[in-house]
Amino acid sequence: MRPDDIRVGVDETTDGYDLPIAADLRPLDAELTESGDRARRMLHGRTQPTNYFAMDLRARLLASYSGEEAGGSATLDVTAPRSQAQAPMPQHREPRRAEVSLMAQVAPRIELGAPAMLVNARWALLAAAVATGLLIAGALGTGVIPR
Amino acid sequence: MALVVTASRLETAREQALVARAREDAVAFGRLYDEYLPRIYGFIARRVEDRAAAEELTAATFRRALGAVRNDDLTSTAFGGFLYRVAASAVVDRARRSRRAIPATVRASDLDVGDDRRVAEAIGSDVAARAFAAAVDRDVLRRALQAIPEGSRRVLLLRYFDGLEVDEACAALNSTREALAVRLHRALRILRGALEQEAVDAA
Numbered sequence: 231m232r233p234d235d236i237r238v239g240v241d242e243t244t245d246g247y248d249l250p251i252a253a254d255l256r257p258l259d260a261e262l263t264e265s266g267d268r269a270r271r272m273l274h275g276r277t278q279p280t281n282y283f284a285m286d287l288r289a290r291l292l293a294s295y296s297g298e299e300a301g302g303s304a305t306l307d308v309t310a311p312r313s314q315a316q317a318p319m320p321q322h323r324e325p326r327r328a329e330v331s332l333m334a335q336v337a338p339r340i341e342l343g344a345p346a347m348l349v350n351a352r353w354a355l356l357a358a359a360v361a362t363g364l365l366i367a368g369a370l371g372t373g374v375i376p377r
Numbered sequence: 378m379a380l381v382v383t384a385s386r387l388e389t390a391r392e393q394a395l396v397a398r399a400r401e402d403a404v405a406f407g408r409l410y411d412e413y414l415p416r417i418y419g420f421i422a423r424r425v426e427d428r429a430a431a432e433e434l435t436a437a438t439f440r441r442a443l444g445a446v447r448n449d450d451l452t453s454t455a456f457g458g459f460l461y462r463v464a465a466s467a468v469v470d471r472a473r474r475s476r477r478a479i480p481a482t483v484r485a486s487d488l489d490v491g492d493d494r495r496v497a498e499a500i501g502s503d504v505a506a507r508a509f510a511a512a513v514d515r516d517v518l519r520r521a522l523q524a525i526p527e528g529s530r531r532v533l534l535l536r537y538f539d540g541l542e543v544d545e546a547c548a549a550l551n552s553t554r555e556a557l558a559v560r561l562h563r564a565l566r567i568l569r570g571a572l573e574q575e576a577v578d579a580a
Contacts, residue, residue, distance in 0.1 A: 255565045258568065269512030287435070290436075
């Protein structure tokens, strides 16, 4: 602390929302306060969130309480403080029997094998080749196509 | 003289009760969100000129706050101060990502030493300093504001430009009430000295 620094004592009259300002600095304090008010008024339109943004973000944040994430990623792009950065990763836990049963019930029913569309295409190609062969053989046999 | 407030403030006890409830209660977090969204968005938007970027950083700030509240991992007793610190970090992160001009005194390795330096850097950003200076009537005061050291300007910006409550400013700067009062007086005296010097130069 320097000799000209103020000391904030318990006898200072502060209401919890204020800092005591030395008497000789009050005019400057008042001028800067007025300038700050003006600056915020000048920027007011640009520094207020739109209703859409406010409502959308609110809904996305509160959705996490019901276990659903309504779009967007909860991943943060701000650096976590050291206490959080060094927190241990959650351990992998094997599912309990009831959970396994539930997972089996809700798992999509997918059978292994080639997709039906590919199977159909394969047979269609084979049929087309056979038909073409028969047509050529028939044409040769009947003399439509001269040998 | 009271700090200028931009919205009605939650009482500290009520805010702490809401934070405690918000761990499980969405309504409580919604109340905190409604209270702080305009101020945090404003703090960011006064330093980031692009609205989309301001929205992105605001969303990241509140997601981080939600995670901290739900995991009972708040690093500050003042929820508002925590939000301002996260918001300031997000502003600096964005500036670094977009490779904007960063003061030469700030090194990458400094980011590992707590968040104080990046918070200070965000508070004193050029965008904020320019916007505040533009609202100052007296030319000589405007020049004096530009002439004072960065550290002094930050304190003045936080108090007069952002209009933070004392408790929030203390939390944002990781400072005690007494230390903040000392820093503010020091900054005001430096500014007054710069004003006198400007007047001498003009004469």
